[in-house]
Amino acid sequence: MLAVTNLLTLPPLSLYVHVPWCIQKCPYCDFNSHTAKGELPERDYVNALLQDFETSLNAIQGRTLHSIFIGGGTPSLLSPSAYERLFSGLRQHIDFSDEIEITLEANPGTFEQDKFTGFRQTGINRLSIGIQSFQDDKLKKLGRIHHGEEAQRAVGMAFAAGFTNINLDLMHGLPNQSQDDALFDLKTALALKPTHLSWYQLTIEPNTVFYSKPPALPEDDTLWDIQEAGQALLAESGYQQYEISAYSQPGRQSRHNLNYWQFGDYIGIGAGAHGKLTLLEEGVILRNWKTRLPADYLNPAKPFEAGNRVLIKEDLPLEFMMNALRLHHGVDIDYFGSRTGIPYHEISEPIEHAIELGLITIKNKKILPTDKGSLFLNDALALFG
Structure with missing residues (x-):
């Protein structure tokens, strides 16, 4: 590989672990998830994850692990003992930060009190619960396997299991959803007092059931009203929008997602x-991806890595800004040089142009999007492509 930048420092290092199985594939989902059929091969899968991690040991370069995010699929389908064995195996190769954040994605339909107490005892200290809606008719249209009351009980069980850092995933812009419907969901979530909310609009992605059979979604005016009213409610409730x-x-x-958006490093293990x-x-800065099908990933005759791509110097300004401009509080100017190896002055022209257009601003030595820039993010990014 030919060097493409003058890299002098290493960013923080995180780990993403993908668990590809779900009880049922949702019609809007375009993630690499597969319907579980029978007993999961969790012992073989953990073995594969650890072997996969070993192929990336050259990327550690003396760093500790800053965060772990276990996504899917539905990672809570695996047992606490599977994660205990995974973490034990990882620690043989890398030190965990004293303040490491370890997040597990879970769905309300998979909650069992003893199991989630077990997850907490393994060192998992953050849960991300896929609620999507608290209204049964909306959940049915989304293909979810839980009910609204079950979702509320799951959050209570998570707190009872010892979790003090809990994210709720909530969608808006659902089929036939009114503004009142959307705010009902948001108010119900806020009453549960999670530490974090991921509140995002349903989008129709290719290769999904919704793409081939589109549902009736709210009109643009309704979507705008939902967004404005929801953001006001979140702010009044003490939740800061940071992305x-x-x-x-x-x-x-x-912390894990902040590392993504601040152009940190992350090792990805697991199918896809x-x-x-x-x-x-x-x-060099390298992006790589693993084989998608669980059967192929578990096949010892096949490599874990499906492909990789070195980011050439011309790619890096856009790659950096695609992440940095998601953050409302911005990213330190110094990060551009230290994490791309490119001097900041080489992007001064598009930066100045973006400032003139009112899309970004520089404040307290940070690059951040303006309100206009957040609304027209693609216009801002086009200046760096």
Whole structure:
């Protein structure tokens, strides 16, 4: 590999773990998830995850692990003992930060009190619960396997299991959803007092059931009204918007996602996982991705990595800004140089142009989007492509 930048420092390092199985595939979902059939091969899968991690040991370069995010699929389908074995195996190769954030995605339909107490005892200290809606008719249209009351009980069970850092995933712009419907969901979520809310609009993605059979979604005016009213309600309730669709109580932002958006590094293991790695000696930044099908991932005759791509110098300004401009409080100017190896002055022209257009601003040595820039993010990014 040819060096493409003058890299001098390494960013923080995180780990993404993908668990590809779900009880049922949702019609809007375009993630790499597969309907579980029978007993899951969790022992073989954990073995594969650890072997996969070993293939990326050259990316550690003396760093500790800053955060772990276990996504899916439905990672809570695996047992606490599976995660205990995973973490034990990982610690043989890398030190965990004293303040490591370990997030597990879970669905209300998979909640069992003893199991979630077990998850907490393994060191998992943050839950992300896929609620989507608290209204049974909306959940049915979304293909969810839980009911609204079950979702509320699940949050209570999570607190009872010892979790003090809980994110709720909530959608708006659902089929036939009114503004009152959307605010009912949001108010119900806020009453449960999670530390973090991911509140985002349903989008129709290719290769989904909704793409081939589109549901009746709210009109644009209704979507705009929902967004404005919801953001006002979240702010009144003490939740700070720090990213396009992420809101948190003060100091409770997702450290793992902040590392993504601040152009940190992350190793991706598991079927279909993606990674972004800075290789200091080679002077390159590499994106890689793993084989998608669980059967192929578990096949010892096949490699874990499906492909990789070195980011050339011309790619890096856009790659950096695609992440940085998601953050409402912005990213330190110095991060551009330290995490891309490109001097800041090389992007001064598009920066100045974006400022003239009112799309970004520089404040307290941070690059951040204006309100206009957040609304017209693609226009801002086009200046760096």
